[in-house]
Amino acid sequence: MAQxxxxxxxxxxxxxxxxRAIAIADLRAMAHKRLPRFALEYLEGGAEDEAAMFREQRAFADWRFMPKTLVDVSRRTLATDILGRSAAMPLVVSPTGLNGILHVHGDSLLAEAALRADVPFVQSTMSNDTMEEVARAAPGVRHWWQLYVFGGDEIWQELLRRADGAGCEALVLTTNAQIFGDREWQRRNQVGKSRLTVLAALESLTHPRWFAENPLSHGLPSFANIIDFVPKDQRSFFAASSWVRANQPTSLSWDTVAKIRQRWKKPFVLKGILCPDDVRRAVDSGVDGVVLSSHGGRQLDWTISPLDLLPVAREIVGDRIALYMSGGVRRGTDLLKACALGADAVWVGRAPLYGLSAAGAAGAARALEILKTEAENAVGLLGVNRVDELGPHLLAHQGRAA
Structure with missing residues (x-):
């Protein structure tokens, strides 16, 4: 419009x-310059037609602000409570796997950025640093553990024992990944499940900074938290990932949730809910919160956006459990829209990963700083001072009368 x-x-x-990054889009441009194609496809890609991923961002555009004016906003703050503890803003750094291909020790660097921003960090089962390493790298961070169920019960039970010992304050069970999403563009860079194509491998050499800082200096990362459970002849990077996927039981059910709830006594959150009936079941299951999530548009394609379900989910849960959403957040205004529609906090994945890919811990911290600054400015322009003043009365759905 301005051109x-x-x-x-x-x-x-x-x-x-x-x-020098002004917006998340700048960090994304920096990441695209630094990363090889196969890593970018892992970071950016979605399932099949990528319609679910597209909807995640489009859903935010469907809501427009109705700002109040002549309001004293000189004391505005984003500070809030997340699972009973204070946080600088209603944001959680989402669990993401394979961060070691984006930046060496990526998980620890994300935790350091979360600590600096005073928000929780959720570490993935498929992370490349051990949970103990993350705890040492970012002492004092609000460290949560995300669980994939695979293999026998003894595996998730051991991971829970270690997470408790590492000081993790909450457990997050991902519910929508027992069948691996069809990520076509990611697969086009691989020969079967074992290695990159020759072209993808050669293309990675055209990114000398990434190559020198990662595979040349440290080799391909391993799945350090679960590698001891993987057969010795399948512990290479690609083989181990495939083995875990092949051993995730499709029998995961609410009975599994009950077994985990019985063993884990700290806060317990379910991630991957996209159906009102499942929101109701979650409330009755004894968990402490749910995350509306399509797994970044990387599992079932053509789903609704988590934002689409948010108002209905808030009506269902009331104030009985925490309600979160993830997916498509690229602006501080996205954060405010989600909170206005009922989210207690918003989980962000790709935005801090762009920063991590671009410049390690400093880049991830810059991503969180950008989102906070944008949200602080926007909340003032919206005419409110606190997160708990946000509500649907400040929004109009595009195409509906105000």
Missing amino acids: LDGTPARHYYAGFNPQ
Whole structure:
């Protein structure tokens, strides 16, 4: 809208200094410059037609603000409570796996960024640093553990024991990944399940900074938290990932939730809910919260967006359990829209990963700083001072009368 015949020319910042990133889009441009294609496809891609991933972002565009004016907003704050403890803003860093291909020790660096931002960090079962390493790297971080169920019960029971010992304050069970999503563009970079194509491997060599800092110096990462459960002849990077996927039971059920709830005495959250009936079941199951999530659009394609379900889910849960959502957050205004529609906090995955990919801990911290600054400014322009003042009365759905 601000351009005429392509002028003025506009370009995202794609250099090396994360402090020069103005928006998440700049960190994304930096990540695209640094990462090889196969890593970018893992980071960016969705399932099949990528319609669910597209909807995640489009859903935010369907809601428009109705700001109040002539309001004193000189004391505005984003501070809130997350699972009974204070946080600087209603944001949780989502669990993401294979962060070691984006940046060496990516999990620990994300935890450091979360600590600096005063928000919780959720570590994935498929992370590349051990949970104990993360705890040492970011002492004092609100460290949560995300669980994939695979193999026999003794595996998840051992992971829970270790998570408790590492000081993890909450457990997050992912419910919608027992059958691996069809991520076509990611698969096009691989020969079967064992290695990259020759072209993908050669293309990675055209990114010398990434290559020198990652595989050349440290080799391909391993799944350090679960590697001892994997057969010795299948512990390479690609083989181990395939083995875990092949051994995730499709029998995962509410009975599994009950067994885990009985063993884990700290806060317990279910992630991957996209159906009102499942929200109701979750309330009755004894968990402490649910995350509406389509797994970043990487599992079943053509699902609704978590934001689409949010108002209905809030009506169902009331104030009985915590309600979170993830997916598509790229702006501080997205954070405010989700909270106005009923989310207690918003989980962000790709946004801090762009920062991590671009510049390690400093980049991830910059991503969280950008989201916070945007949200702080927008909440003032919206005419409110606190997160608990946000509500659907401040929004209009595009196409509906205000």
